[in-house]
Amino acid sequence: MTNPHLHASHPALVARLKRADGHLRAVIAMIEAGKPCLEIAQQMQAVEKAVRNAKRALIHDHMDHCLDVEGSEMDRAELRTIARYL
Template sequence: MTKPHRHASHPKLVARLKRAEGHLRSVVEMIEAERPCLEVATQLQAVESAIRNAKQALIHDHLDHCLDADSSEHDRAELKAITRFL
């Protein structure tokens, strides 16, 4: 699936990633403000979780909508490659 394509879920995924991006900027500000490490680590965990969930949503959506029984050998190879990110 190297050609450009868009799924119905992409706008929600972009919104989710933009929220995570803003959250990550806040974490940087926390570090610069010398906030306690436990607070920073807690917020970093939240950012990591948000990104992991976005990645999983993208991959599951791809599996649900881009691959079928008629998939080419290239598509099957892509399936194998993308599932390693789960």
């Protein structure tokens, strides 16, 4: 088993994703309740944006952390690889 790769920002990121998870569950309930498609699409857009923003925060934090703490250990290939998820 590998050592956990934790950053100081991870608890806030987990909280953000849990809110998005709750929101997604509400969207599922809307679909099951037969709510109008426009309302569902709007809420799905909000969930998608929340997850996208969480992903960006994770990647930016990782890049900042690894560049500050690990210095040259984060090679250009790894930086390019993670940056493509932005």
